[in-house]
Amino acid sequence: MKVVVDQEKCVGSGQCVLAADDVFDQRDSDGLVDLLDASPPQARSADVRHAAAVCPAGAILVED
Amino acid sequence: MSIDAERLQLPLARPNVLDLAPLYEVLRREAPIAPVTTPAGDPAWLVTRYEEVRLLLGDKRFGRSHPEPERASRISTAAVQDGPTGEYETEEADHARMRRLLTPAFSAKRMRMLSDHMDLLVDGYLDQLTAEHDAAGVVDLHSGLAFPLPVAMICQLLGVPEADHELFASLSERMAGTAIGEEAHQAREEFFRYMVGLVETKRPQLGEDVISDLIRAQSEDPSYDYAEMVRLCVGLLFAGHETTVNRIGLGVLFLMTNRERWDELVADPEGHVDAVVEEIMRLGAPGDLGLLRYAREDVDIAGVTIRRGDALVLSINAANRDASVYSDAETFNPDRPERTHLGFGHGAHFCIGASLARTELRVVFSALARRLPALRLAKDIDQLQVRATLTGGVAELPVTWR
Numbered sequence: 001m002k003v004v005v006d007q008e009k010c011v012g013s014g015q016c017v018l019a020a021d022d023v024f025d026q027r028d029s030d031g032l033v034d035l036l037d038a039s040p041p042q043a044r045s046a047d048v049r050h051a052a053a054v055c056p057a058g059a060i061l062v063e064d
Numbered sequence: 065m066s067i068d069a070e071r072l073q074l075p076l077a078r079p080n081v082l083d084l085a086p087l088y089e090v091l092r093r094e095a096p097i098a099p100v101t102t103p104a105g106d107p108a109w110l111v112t113r114y115e116e117v118r119l120l121l122g123d124k125r126f127g128r129s130h131p132e133p134e135r136a137s138r139i140s141t142a143a144v145q146d147g148p149t150g151e152y153e154t155e156e157a158d159h160a161r162m163r164r165l166l167t168p169a170f171s172a173k174r175m176r177m178l179s180d181h182m183d184l185l186v187d188g189y190l191d192q193l194t195a196e197h198d199a200a201g202v203v204d205l206h207s208g209l210a211f212p213l214p215v216a217m218i219c220q221l222l223g224v225p226e227a228d229h230e231l232f233a234s235l236s237e238r239m240a241g242t243a244i245g246e247e248a249h250q251a252r253e254e255f256f257r258y259m260v261g262l263v264e265t266k267r268p269q270l271g272e273d274v275i276s277d278l279i280r281a282q283s284e285d286p287s288y289d290y291a292e293m294v295r296l297c298v299g300l301l302f303a304g305h306e307t308t309v310n311r312i313g314l315g316v317l318f319l320m321t322n323r324e325r326w327d328e329l330v331a332d333p334e335g336h337v338d339a340v341v342e343e344i345m346r347l348g349a350p351g352d353l354g355l356l357r358y359a360r361e362d363v364d365i366a367g368v369t370i371r372r373g374d375a376l377v378l379s380i381n382a383a384n385r386d387a388s389v390y391s392d393a394e395t396f397n398p399d400r401p402e403r404t405h406l407g408f409g410h411g412a413h414f415c416i417g418a419s420l421a422r423t424e425l426r427v428v429f430s431a432l433a434r435r436l437p438a439l440r441l442a443k444d445i446d447q448l449q450v451r452a453t454l455t456g457g458v459a460e461l462p463v464t465w466r
Contacts, residue, residue, distance in 0.1 A: 057122075
């Protein structure tokens with residue numbers, strides 16, 4: 001599984017951090033998304049997809 | 065039931081503080097974007113279906129400003145969500161600057177770090193309530209818990225003296241008042257003056273808090289208008305407590321009227337609290353309107369043509385109960401398979417305080433379940449005093465656990 005984030009679109013909601021804090025974080029400087037793991041293990045698939053689904057800015061893309 | 069050919073008059077009367085007008089179900093099915101008359105007497109579109117509400121919230125062709133503000137439809141009779149805000153030409157840039165300034169201070173990680181502090185506060189409130197309960201048998205959870213926690217937290221984050229809480233709570237109440245006419249707007253001006261006083265008191269000794277950050281940013285940026293900065297501080301103080309106070313009250317009511325859900329939470333607070341909080345965010349329906357937008361250009365959607373400058377009331381309450389998205393949509397069910405909702409909005413204006421609110425709600429509901437498993441309402445739900453404000457909710461929450 002491959003994860004791509006778009007910092008231009010990100011609105012810093014932190015929804016992804018709540019969904020999967022081992023994959024996503026927020027930068028201290030501006031609160032925007034910080035991708036911790038661009039290829040998370042398959043076991044994390046449900047939470048990572050949930051993070052993408054609830055992102056209010058559509059800034060997370062998950063590819064198989 | 066069918067929809068009248070005439071414009072519907074908002075607000076649609078609701079049967080009680082938890083349920084919505086049955087007409088919303090009809091609207092979602094037959095007229096998801098319907099022409100209505102606002103409480104202030106002007107035309108607007110009421111959007112009720114999840115799909116369109118979510119779509120419009122994420123669409124930059126709709127904003128909070130208006131090309132000709134003096135000609136814009138007025139919406140609520142309160143001094144909040146009553147009409148357009150901000151400059152039409154610079155709205156997007158102004159909003160981006162605001163988000164940039166505020167987002168780090170309200171990040172999920174920072175809010176989670178406040179959990180332990182909130183635990184201590186809530187334990188203190190519950191100690192006090194327990195002592196009162198031993199003496200009186202009934203206590204008010206609204207004034208003893210739902211109100212003080214969000215107030216203490218937002219004061220700490222913004223750098224507002226907690227001693228001012230009675231003053232700004234009363235200003236907030238009046239500013240959001242829907243049945244007091246011009247007084248709501250007077251309250252907004254008083255709130256503005258209070259905030260100017262606070263800003264100027266803080267200026268010589270700025271601290272590590274959000275209002276200090278905004279004062280610094282405004283003084284360094286000639287394009288950042290002073291009044292806009294003060295209005296933002298007012299908005300943060302208002303929204304930072306008002307909304308969560310309400311939500312705690314609604315959550316308690318849902319759990320007390322769905323006893324089996326409460327029992328599940330009591331049996332395993334840590335295991336259930338996150339889902340309970342999300343379901344409270346989905347089903348809790350504060351106020352009778354919704355989020356306000358004005359079209360920046362002509363848009364064809366869901367069979368209607370929205371003209372540039374038209375007002376739209378996006379009903380989060382109705383969207384979150386859309387039966388085409390949620391199974392048993394009107395039922396309070398934290399175990400439901402659907403995990404998303406629009407309780408914090410969507411798109412560029414997504415609630416900046418979402419992580420703060422979630423952390424507060426999590427702390428409150430796990431503490432209640434742990435410490436007061438026998439909790440129940442001491443008054444019939446239909447007898448509870450409902451607030452005549454834009455955000456609604458209850459003014460009291462008498463409970464007992466004897």
